[in-house]
Amino acid sequence: IYATHTALDNAKYGVSYRMAEELGLKNIKTLIPQRGFIKKLVTYIPKSHFEMVKEELFKVGAGKLGNYEESSFSINGTGTFLGNEKSNPMIGEKGKRSTIEETMLSVTFLPHLESIVLKTLLKSHPYEEVAYEISTLNNQYDHIGMGAIGEFKEEMSTNHFLNKTKNTFNSGVVRHTNSKNKKIKKVALLGGSGAFGIKNAIQSGADAYITADLKYHDFFQGESILLCDVGHYESEQFTKNLLHEYLSKKFSNFAILCADAQTNPVNYY
Structure with a gap:
């Protein structure tokens, strides 16, 4: 499920975000933001229908990113087209080239909206061929x-910090790098196997990085940061509660149950 390591429709639904909340951190942000994710639509609309088409696209979520909605960019220009004998142009005549004052519209949207954004564009746009x-x-x-x-x-x-981390995640043991009496304030976290995020944690200026499944050689990257391995299960234990809260909110007519079973195969002696 996408919530386990990433966000659903907002970072606050990610398990790493929940880890940070449980630890008592503030000003929480995404450690490794997604790239190659945002979609952009560019289309050309006759001035007479521009505002109507734009408003319809806004209604289905186009132009919404983060804390902002109805974001767009437009440029006025001139479009031309020439319809064949089978065409049925809304403006101009078939068989003759038409020159129309149009406005180029550019809007961004999230990928899960692509189908509805395209459907809305084709439905609201006045041209036969958009x-x-x-x-x-x-x-x-x-x-x-x-x-x-x-x-x-x-x-x-x-x-x-190590005592707080161990108690928060109820870890049997916290494997960590040499502390060197380091002061801890800024902390990065990634649930599950997160060795690949060490460089991101260092680049972000974090004093400590909490994750799981670190190998022996991974710890050699901890010269400037306190690396903490709290255990795979321990780092993801809040996932079921996160999903329970999310699904209960989205499906209020259903009884969503949360299991009490202990499924961690790792034990500590």
């Missing part, structure tokens, strides 16, 4: 991605 382009942007999208990063209100000693 010219449009849909592309995928390489832009970073901070609201969806992997991992989380946040800060404590006050910095704390390494020992205090």
Whole structure:
């Protein structure tokens, strides 16, 4: 399920975000924002129908990113077309080239909306044949991605932090790098096997990185950051509660039950 490592429709639904909340971090953000995710629609609309088509696209979610809605860009220009004998142009005559004042509209949207955005465009646009382009942007999208990063209100000693981490995740043991009496305030987290995120945690300026399944050689990357392995199950234990809350909110007419069974195959002696 997409919630286990990434976000659903907002970073707050990711398990790493929940880990950060349970640890008591504030100002939580996505550690590794998604790239190659945002879609862009470019289309050309006669001025007489421009506002109507734009409003219809806004209604289905086009132009909404993060905390902003109804975002778009437009440029006025001139379009031409020549319909054949089988055409039925809304403006102009078939067999004759028409020159029309048009406005280019550019809007971004999230990929799960592509079908409804395209359907709405074709339904609301007055032309028999609609010219449009849909592309995928390489832009970073901070609201969806992997991992989380946040800060404590006050910095704390390494020992205090390790005790807090062990108690929060109920870990049998926390494997970690040499603390060197480091002060901890900014913390990055990624549930499950998160060795690949070490470089992102370091680049973000985190004092510590909490994840799981670190191998022996992974710990050699911890010269400038406190690496903490709390256990795979322990790092993902909040997932079922997260999904229970999300599904209960989305399907209020159904009884969503949360199992109490302990399924961690790892034991500590």
